[in-house]
Amino acid sequence: MAAATDPIHQFEIHNLVPLLKIGTADIHLTNSAIFMLLAVGLTALLLLGATAGRRLVPTRLQSVAELSYELVAHTLRSTAGEEGMKFFPLVFSLFMFILFCNVIGIIPYTFTVTSHIVITAALALLVFFTVIIHGIWMHGLHWFRLFMPSGIPGWMAPVIVVIELLSFLSRPLSHSVRLFANMLAGHITLKLVASFVVMMGGIGVLGWIGALAPLALTVALTALELLVAFLQAYVFTILTCIYLNDAIHPGH
Amino acid sequence: MDPVTAQTITAAAKYLGAGLACIGMGGAAIGVASVFGQYLSGALRNPSAAGGQTGNLFLGFALAEAFGIFSLLIALLLLFVL
Numbered sequence: 001m002a003a004a005t006d007p008i009h010q011f012e013i014h015n016l017v018p019l020l021k022i023g024t025a026d027i028h029l030t031n032s033a034i035f036m037l038l039a040v041g042l043t044a045l046l047l048l049g050a051t052a053g054r055r056l057v058p059t060r061l062q063s064v065a066e067l068s069y070e071l072v073a074h075t076l077r078s079t080a081g082e083e084g085m086k087f088f089p090l091v092f093s094l095f096m097f098i099l100f101c102n103v104i105g106i107i108p109y110t111f112t113v114t115s116h117i118v119i120t121a122a123l124a125l126l127v128f129f130t131v132i133i134h135g136i137w138m139h140g141l142h143w144f145r146l147f148m149p150s151g152i153p154g155w156m157a158p159v160i161v162v163i164e165l166l167s168f169l170s171r172p173l174s175h176s177v178r179l180f181a182n183m184l185a186g187h188i189t190l191k192l193v194a195s196f197v198v199m200m201g202g203i204g205v206l207g208w209i210g211a212l213a214p215l216a217l218t219v220a221l222t223a224l225e226l227l228v229a230f231l232q233a234y235v236f237t238i239l240t241c242i243y244l245n246d247a248i249h250p251g252h
Numbered sequence: 253m254d255p256v257t258a259q260t261i262t263a264a265a266k267y268l269g270a271g272l273a274c275i276g277m278g279g280a281a282i283g284v285a286s287v288f289g290q291y292l293s294g295a296l297r298n299p300s301a302a303g304g305q306t307g308n309l310f311l312g313f314a315l316a317e318a319f320g321i322f323s324l325l326i327a328l329l330l331l332f333v334l
Binding site: 178185186228234 | 311
């Protein structure tokens with residue numbers, strides 16, 4: 001009973017299949033890993049299936065793939081310019097992976113991969129280091145002009161550089177916590193409201209009538225979570241594009 | 253202080269902290285309201301340009317909402333995890 005109403009229980013990671021042993025660390029195939037593989041598999045299945053028979057007038061499946069391609073390509077072009085398109089594979093993979101992880105997580109009894117800070121922090125740090133390495137690779141030391149906007153009087157430089165540096169360094173934190181916190185808080189809220197239905201139903205006939213309100217709220221919240229799942233994947237993608245723009249065009 | 257009193261005070265402080273953390277959600281509410289309000293007033297002035305700004309609208313909504321979610325996260329962590 002405690003496990004059924006505890007809203008944190010759904011985020012537990014279970015070891016399922018032992019894979020290998022490195023030193024004292026056991027590597028297991030966890031439920032998180034299985035849902036990650038599922039997300040990757042479904043993405044690949046969707047895109048391969050949609051582009052197998054290419055037609056001029058797209059089928060429904062093909063237009064889903066085309067829509068998602070166009071969405072990410074348009075976002076990347078408008079924020080990072082035409083040179084940004086060389087990062088398209090990275091940005092599109094990030095978008096599809098996060099979108100599928102978020103949407104799979106809404107289905108009851110599944111596991112939400114993106115509700116763990118480890119996963120989102122790894123994705124955000126990938127973007128962070130891509131920006132630093134690509135920026136220095138392409139622009140050399142000129143890339144550090146990013147922290148010193150042009151047209152600033154010299155005496156203000158120490159303050160501005162510190163502020164810019166802090167805002168740059170806090171990016172991976174806010175980038176990862178935004179996605180993780182949205183998923184975690186959304187699923188806990190959903191579970192709490194759903195457990196009200198069970199509690200009300202337990203007290204008799206009067207409770208069944210009272211349970212209608214939290215039941216309706218659960219349905220509405222699920223719809224909101226579907227919107228949030230898409231929006232957070234999109235926001236992660238847009239922020240990735242904005243950060244990549246700093247690597248490509250470091251001048252302000 | 254005996255252990256029972258200390259435990260009670262810790263539990264009380266936990267609930268107080270969770271309640272205080274939720275004040276932050278008021279700021280997010282103002283932010284989200286501002287995003288949609290400004291969009292609507294702009295869209296009514298120039299309806300032909302409104303369609304092109306829905307992407308920015310939802311980006312602004314998600315960015316503003318995230319800060320409310322951060323404070324809700326702190327409250328939930330205090331209640332259920334710590």
